[in-house]
Amino acid sequence: MSGQYWAVIGLLAIAAFAIRVTGLIAGGRIRESRHTWVLDELPGLIVASLVASSLAGQPPATWLAAGIAVGVAIGTDHVIATMVLGMAAFTGLGWLGV
Incomplete structure (x- = not known):
């Protein structure tokens, strides 16, 4: 491998390390502040955002199954x-042609 590849690998390793250290520092500061509730609610917020983004642009049957x-x-x-x-509702709605 040439030096350019090693430079890219090194840069990516430094960036990955920096992201983790920044997260540790930010998490520590948030934990000590009055905004500590954000860390308690973060897992649920992440799941809700993933579900909401996956439902965007889906047909009504998918939304109805998600509501169920x-x-x-x-x-x-x-x-x-x-x-x-939820899967039974999605399958049943698809079977019914909704």
């Missing part, structure tokens, strides 16, 4: 039941 899954999640507070009934 949310209802099951609120009613049962059980992850497996939410996944199974």
